[in-house]
Structure formats: C-alpha cells, structure tokens
Amino acid sequence: MPLNILIVGAGVCxxxxxxxxxxxxxKHTITVIERFPSLRTGGQQIDLKAQGIPxxxxxxxxxxxxxxxxxxxxxxVVDKNGTSLIRFGVTGAEAERGAFEVTNEFEFMRGDFVKMFHDVSLEERDRLRAGGEKDGGLRYEFGTSITALNQSTDDAVNVTFSSGEQNTYDLVVxxxxxxxxxxxxxxxxxAHEDAFKSLNIHAALFNxxxxxxxxxxxxxxxxxxxRAVMTRSGDRPATQVYLFVTKNQERAARMKETHKLPLDxxxxxxxxIYADAxxxxxxxxxxxxxVEDFYATEVAQVKMPHQQVHKGRVVLLGDAGYCPSAFTGNGTTLSLIGxxxxxxxxxxxxSNVDAALKAYEDTMKQPIEECQKLSGLVNGKLFPSSAMGIRIFNSVLWTLSSSRVDKLLGWLAGFLPQGKEKGWELPEYS
Known part of the structure; x- marks a missing residue:
C-alpha cells in the first residue's frame, strides 16, 4: 500500500x-525535511563495516x-613530543574487530556519504517519472522543522511545521x-531525557x-x-582535530553548560582546558x-526504555532511537541497518503498518544491543589521568609495540571479541 511518509532529518539515515x-x-509519497537551510555536506570522518557492507x-x-x-x-599513539609509541594498521570492513580498531577499510567524510544518498534518491525519482511513473514522489524541504505532533487517530499523524503549515501523514520517521x-x-x-545516556565525555571537533x-x-x-587528542588527515587537504575531556563528572557537568554559549x-x-596539554x-x-566548522557536543548513547522505538505512527531511526556513540564506531552501520x-x-x-513497526522494533533489539557495546577504553579502564600514570602507560605501549603484542593490549581494552558467539545476521527482504 502506498504511504504518505514524512522523514525528519536529512543526515545519514x-x-x-x-x-x-x-x-x-x-508509489510512496516521501517528504524529507531538514531544519538547516541546505544539505549539510560538512562533518567529520565516518566509516562502514559489518552489516553495512551487504x-x-x-x-x-x-x-x-x-x-x-x-x-x-x-x-x-604518540607521546607529548609526538614520538610514536605504537602503530595499528587498517582493519578490513568485514573482518572481526581487532586491537585498537580505528582505521577501517571504508573511511570517508560524512558529507560525501550524505550527498550521495540525497543525489541518488532524486536521480532515481527523475528516472521513475521519465519512465511513466505518475504516482508517488520524493522531495526534500530545507529550513523546515516540526513544532507539534498530534496522533488523534490510530493510523495517521497530524504535523505542524515551523512555517505554521499543517499536514497529515501515514508515518513520521x-x-x-x-x-x-x-x-x-x-x-x-x-522519556526523551531518560533515553539520553551521557558517557561523561565531551568533545570538540573542527578542521x-x-x-x-x-x-x-x-x-x-x-x-x-x-584529556585526549586525535587527528585524522588521510589524503585530504585538511586535518580533523578531535579534543576529548573524559571521566571527570564534575567537569563534565560544567561542560554541559558551555554548549549553550556563543562559539567564541x-x-x-x-x-x-588544553593550554598546557x-x-x-x-x-x-x-x-x-x-575555523567556522567548530562543533562541541556531549558524547552519549540513546537507549529507549525497553528499546521502544515507535509510538503509534511515529518511529525512531538511527541516532534518534539508538545512538551507539562515536566511540563504538558503529553509528553509520547501525543507521543503515535500521x-x-x-x-x-x-x-x-x-497495508498493516502497525505490524511492520512492531516487527521493526523486535528485529532491531539484537543489533542495537551488539552495536552499543562499549569497550574498556570508553569505560575508563585503560587511560590513566596523572602525568606519572601516563609515563608508565606510554612505556608499556612502547614495550608492547617492540614485542609485537599489540593484540594483547586490545584484548585488555575490551576491543577484541570475547568468545565466538555468532553475531546478528542481516534479514533478507524481497
């Protein structure tokens, strides 16, 4: 049955x-709205792995x-003088997770990925029209957001937009x-606040x-x-800089308020914070x-109570319903799975949309659980805080690198899989 569908957000998913x-x-009629005035083709580096490949x-x-x-x-990993302590290679996208998995076979910029889906979807709609398809449609509307939702009936959602216009949809995503x-x-x-699970980590990103x-x-x-710093350049003309402050809950509480301040x-x-780092x-x-692309944020996971990802005809997709956090490296893949x-x-x-949404919710429980697992690194079990602790840590890294036992370090950090349980398999749809 053709549906009139509203998708809120023109990011990855x-x-x-x-x-x-x-x-x-x-024959579906699909509208994608985005609160920004244009497609956001900026952003940092993301990757693709596991079920995202098929x-x-x-x-x-x-x-x-x-x-x-x-x-x-x-x-x-480098020390305060930039001296290399240990090095890790590229992990195959379909391989088992390895020690300190940071660089994946498929590493690309978020903006390229978003623009690809946007452009391909519109090109295919043009071909459908040229081929004689008169029903359905796809359009993107920018500079538009939702101000109210009303589900007075079981099979429709009335939406009020920032323009004051109202419309009714069979499904809102x-x-x-x-x-x-x-x-x-x-x-x-x-429920919205309860779903937001802070990791007590704050990050600033810029190029x-x-x-x-x-x-x-x-x-x-x-x-x-x-404190931690990460840089990524690849073969691009810009260097991505990531600044992180971790663990300290008192500082994390103060940092939360800074995200409301003007950029300067x-x-x-x-x-x-980083003056003497x-x-x-x-x-x-x-x-x-x-820089004009400075962005600071609180790093968190989204965990809906009982993994409920739909209410009536409103359904959550990607980070809105089950953000795994950037520290898992699974955000893009989990969004595509969803x-x-x-x-x-x-x-x-x-025509049974309600049954479809219930099946979606049930099917997503296992991949959400698997993709949201956090390593020991994120849980604060690996990196020390004091200068003395870091000197010892750096010495251990150098020794491990010299002994070629970096996989042991990865196991200690919780990066390598424990046991051989078979992971979730992507379902086939005709």
Missing part, C-alpha cells in the same frame, strides 16, 4: 531510508562509497539525531589546514587530566580560533 522506501515501492552492495553503491575513501593508512526533537514531541519530555609534514596516519595523544566563548573554554596542541588551538529493516518490514507487511 534520512536520505538512505528515502532511497530504500522508494525502491521498495515507487546493504551498500544491495543498493549498488559500495564502489561509489569506495571512491570517497580518505585512504587513511592506520593509527598511531524521526531521523534527527541523538537530541531528536521529534522524539521529545512523540514520547514526551520524561584546520594540513601541514606538509603530516602523513596519512591518524594519531592519538593522551594528556594528563583526563566555547572556543575559549576549550583553549583554557602538550604535543601539537598550541597549533591546534591557534587554528581553532579561525533503514534497511524499517523499509523491509514496511514492504513485507503491506
């Missing part, structure tokens, strides 16, 4: 779902994604990120010009005071002052 829905039934193969887009790869050659406003409107403030001496390795530096004041907070932090902080399963169950159940 919104356009991906639009493409999958359109392929499953070209999904992209089925879509015929895996080689397109491969052409976007940044060709990062691995990752190394919240694909608007970990702080989803649609989740708040549909599930209520209490600065690359210098000639930088190669294609990602680099990680651990500084005293629960946010930058000053991060400059003060060491390594190349003076260069990073100087470059930060002039889009694949949601589109598949809607096609499978035909």
């Amino acid at each position: 919104g356009p991906a779902l639009a493409l999958l829905l359109q392929r499953s039934n070209p 999904i992209m193969k089925k879509l015929g887009l895996l080689e397109t994604v491969r052409s976007f790869c940044v060709n990062e050659s691995g990752m190394e 919240a694909a608007d990120g970990q702080s989803s406003r649609t989740r708040r409107l549909a599930f209520g403030e209490e 600065i010009p690359r210098i000639p001496s930088e190669d294609s390795l990602a680099r990680l530096y651990v500084a005293p005071g629960d 004041k946010q930058k000053q907070v991060w400059s003060d 060491g390594w190349d932090c003076p260069r990073f902080l100087a470059g930060m002052q002039n 889009a694949h399963v949601l589109a598949g169950e809607l096609a499978k159940h035909g």
